Amino acid sequence: MDYFISLAVFAGIWVVLALSLNILMGYAGQVSLGQAAFFGIGAYTSGILALKFDQPFVVGFFAAIVLTGLVGAFLGLPSLRVRHDFLVLATMGVNFVVVAIFKYVDFFGGALGLIDIPTPRFFGITNEIPYLILVWLYVGVAILVSWYLSKTWTGLALNTVRLNEEAAAAVGVSVPRFKIYAFIISAALAGGAGSLYAHYLKSLFPDNFYFVESIVILSMVVVGGVGTLRGPILGAIVLRALPELLRDLHDYRFAMYGGLIVLMMLFQPMGLLGDESTLMRGIRRILKREVTNGRAA
Amino acid sequence: MGARLEAKHIVKRFGGLEALRGVTLTAHDEILGLIGPNGAGKTTLFNVVSGFLRPTSGEVIFEQRAIHTKPMHEITRLGIARTFQIVKPFSDLTVLDNVLAGLGCHVYPTPRAFAERYHAPQKIAQARELLAFTELLPWADTLAGNLPIGLQRKLEIARALGTNPRLLLLDEPAAGLTAGEAEELAALIRKLRAQDKTIIVIEHNMAFAMNLCERIVVLAQGEIIAQGTPAQVQNDERVINAYLGH
Numbered sequence: 001m002d003y004f005i006s007l008a009v010f011a012g013i014w015v016v017l018a019l020s021l022n023i024l025m026g027y028a029g030q031v032s033l034g035q036a037a038f039f040g041i042g043a044y045t046s047g048i049l050a051l052k053f054d055q056p057f058v059v060g061f062f063a064a065i066v067l068t069g070l071v072g073a074f075l076g077l078p079s080l081r082v083r084h085d086f087l088v089l090a091t092m093g094v095n096f097v098v099v100a101i102f103k104y105v106d107f108f109g110g111a112l113g114l115i116d117i118p119t120p121r122f123f124g125i126t127n128e129i130p131y132l133i134l135v136w137l138y139v140g141v142a143i144l145v146s147w148y149l150s151k152t153w154t155g156l157a158l159n160t161v162r163l164n165e166e167a168a169a170a171v172g173v174s175v176p177r178f179k180i181y182a183f184i185i186s187a188a189l190a191g192g193a194g195s196l197y198a199h200y201l202k203s204l205f206p207d208n209f210y211f212v213e214s215i216v217i218l219s220m221v222v223v224g225g226v227g228t229l230r231g232p233i234l235g236a237i238v239l240r241a242l243p244e245l246l247r248d249l250h251d252y253r254f255a256m257y258g259g260l261i262v263l264m265m266l267f268q269p270m271g272l273l274g275d276e277s278t279l280m281r282g283i284r285r286i287l288k289r290e291v292t293n294g295r296a297a
Numbered sequence: 298m299g300a301r302l303e304a305k306h307i308v309k310r311f312g313g314l315e316a317l318r319g320v321t322l323t324a325h326d327e328i329l330g331l332i333g334p335n336g337a338g339k340t341t342l343f344n345v346v347s348g349f350l351r352p353t354s355g356e357v358i359f360e361q362r363a364i365h366t367k368p369m370h371e372i373t374r375l376g377i378a379r380t381f382q383i384v385k386p387f388s389d390l391t392v393l394d395n396v397l398a399g400l401g402c403h404v405y406p407t408p409r410a411f412a413e414r415y416h417a418p419q420k421i422a423q424a425r426e427l428l429a430f431t432e433l434l435p436w437a438d439t440l441a442g443n444l445p446i447g448l449q450r451k452l453e454i455a456r457a458l459g460t461n462p463r464l465l466l467l468d469e470p471a472a473g474l475t476a477g478e479a480e481e482l483a484a485l486i487r488k489l490r491a492q493d494k495t496i497i498v499i500e501h502n503m504a505f506a507m508n509l510c511e512r513i514v515v516l517a518q519g520e521i522i523a524q525g526t527p528a529q530v531q532n533d534e535r536v537i538n539a540y541l542g543h
Contacts, residue, residue: 153401153410160387160398166349167385169369170378172402172460 005128007244009200012135013193014240016142018220018232020189023146025218026227027155028182029162030079034091035217037075037098038187040209042068042194044102047114047204057120057199064195065188072187073180080176083165095211102206113205117198135196142189146229149185158182212254219257222264225271225280234273299361300325301464301495302346302377307355309341309519316341318519319355324464328490329497330510330527334539337516339499340382343466347379348372359464374402378462380453382469382499388442392433395441395452396424399459424459431455431485447478454485464495471505483509507531515539 021035045067046060055063078090102108109115122130149155157178160168165175198204220239225231239260243253270277302324309317317338331339344350346357348369357365364372378399387395397415400423404410428434431451436444441452450470457465467486471479479502486496486509500506506513507527515523515530517539523530530536 151414151416153404153413153415156394156398156401156415157405157410159390163387163389164385166369167381167387168398169349170347170373170381170385171399171456172370172373173398173405174368174370178405 002128005132007241009128009132009135009196011237011240012132012139013197013200014217014220015139015233015236016193016196017190017217018224018236019142019146019229020186020193021217021221022226022229022232023149023158023189024182024186025221026232027150027158027162028179029158030076030179030182031084031088032091032186033088033211033214033218034075034093034095034098035186035190036209036211036213037091037095038068038072038190039194039197039213039217040098040102040206041071041187042191043198043204043209044108044114044194045191046195047117047198048108050117050199051114057118057195060199061192061195064191066191068191068194069184069188072183072185072191075187076180076183079179079183092211092214095209095214099206099209099211102209108206109204111206113203114198115203117202117204119199119202131200135200138192138196142193143229143233145185145189150229154178154181216254216257219261221271223260223272225274225277228271228273228275231271231273235271300358301360302497303356303358304342304346305356305358307342307345307357308353309338309345309350310353316519317345317352317355320516320519320521322514322521324495324497326493326495327511328486328509329495330506330513331497331499331516332501332503332506332513332530333516333522336518337539338519339516340468341519342516343379343468343497343499347377347466370405373460373462374406376461376463377466378457378460378464379466380450380457380468380470382472384446384449384453386441386444386449386452386456388440390441391438392428392441392444392452392455393421393424393437395456396427396459397421399456400424400427402460427455427458430488431458432481446473447475447482450474451482451485458489462494464497465489467496467498469499469501471500471502479505 017035017039021032024030024032042064045064049055049060049063075094079087082090103111157173160171160173161175161178168175220235221232223239224235239257243250249256264271268277272279300323304320304322307317307320320342333339345352348367352365356363359375359377364375387398397420400420401415425434428437431454433448433451433455436448444452470482474482483505490496498510510527513524513527513530514521515536522535522539523533
């Protein structure tokens with residue numbers, strides 16, 4: 001039972017991470033290979049507040065969201081100067097720098113990391129179900145933020161930035177400002193996920209947030225379907241759960257993620273649940289048939 | 298009343314290349330044609346006026362306000378909208394959403410951008426009005442990228458109109474259009490002129506420009522070589538020489 005709760009907790013955390021990257025990449029078109037850095041900043045903020053400043057989980061959680069959002073604004077600055085492949089490289093560099101800071105600055109625990117981060121207990125319940133509920137409530141918040149954002153003028157502005165920056169400016173969109181907004185929202189969501197991760201795992205090490213984790217998050221978005229809401233959710237659940245369920249494949253998970261990205265790029269670049277994917281077209285066809293049959297009956 | 302737009306002594310250099318060499322141009326309430334051979338600096342002038350490029354020196358005054366140091370999105374909000382020589386529709390968005398993107402022009406810098414849904418009934422009604430005006434209503438739900446080029450050019454105009462401009466810069470709007478489509482476009486531009494908008498049109502299609510524009514400015518090698526009514530410009534020796542390469 002505990003094993004499945006643990007699986008569901010991690011799946012929830014990765015769903016939020018995938019949704020957070022989706023805002024940056026799917027909505028604003030800023031491809032990033034540094035999402036694990038935001039995840040790590042949130043985790044370390046929460047962990048340090050608990051261990052070194054005796055702050056309760058709630059303080060650490062909200063501080064992680066706010067601080068990571070602010071760092072996101074700062075780390076988003078390269079996106080104002082570079083685009084496309086160069087932005088990918090710049091965000092990758094940011095990830096390396098953040099991990100190096102965790103590793104080599106004593107305040108962050110160095111290579112030995114942070115251990116004994118307290119897990120919050122709710123109403124004296126000692127099993128992990130309340131934590132699971134908390135994680136999935138946060139997943140709900142991330143889904144709501146993503147969904148609502150896509151319906152607002154800000155969502156439309158982000159879309160215009162993704163599709164053509166010159167045309168976006170020609171309709172009055174401040175491209176730099178909206179890129180930074182996307183970085184802030186994306187980083188803040190990932191920061192919250194980091195806090196939940198820190199207090200569940202109870203220990204943090206710099207390597208937990210290494211660049212390869214950014215690739216995992218990217219795979220989840222790409223495999224599910226960039227820019228959609230359903231895609232990153234499915235991508236995160238499948239890619240997080242699959243290696244756990246197929247234990248023998250666990251050691252090969254990174255090879256599997258890499259292989260999946262290659263296959264998706266070749267055959268389904270819009271992702272499994274992208275708007276024009278084979279799967280979605282099939283689902284739409286079936287639904288249409290059902291409706292037609294229903295009317296005929 | 299003063300000029301709507303004054304570009305004063307505009308110089309634009311790209312490294313060693315001087316694309317604009319002290320261009321001074323004034324636009325009033327009119328349809329002004331900007332013509333000239335390839336490489337004359339027409340699109341560069343549009344890019345400077347719309348804020349896409351900063352001039353190396355010189356001033357751009359729009360309705361008595363200096364705008365040459367402002368970025369493009371601010372200039373759009375001040376009332377100058379443009380289309381592009383190579384069309385740039387938001388291809389993954391529907392035609393309706395493209396126009397809504399223009400209608401959001403004055404909402405984006407406010408907190409309302411985070412709070413309000415853009416598919417609000419009032420905004421959709423406004424967008425549909427603009428689509429009806431530009432005769433694009435039947436394609437409202439089509440993805441912009443799936444439209445033929447002629448309709449994409451019209452869509453760029455509709456999107457630009459969404460920003461509620463007083464000066465509209467159209468960069469080769471008739472390029473790639475059939476004669477019938479070009480005539481429809483000219484009728485549309487005349488309707489805009491009737492709404493007291495100033496329109497500057499870059500055009501290579503001479504028949505289109507001469508029939509449409511009230512005044513023509515001719516650029517060659519970064520300088521204005523002639524200006525006047527279409528008839529005056531057509532008979533100007535310098536213009537004939539510039540086009541024939543003498």
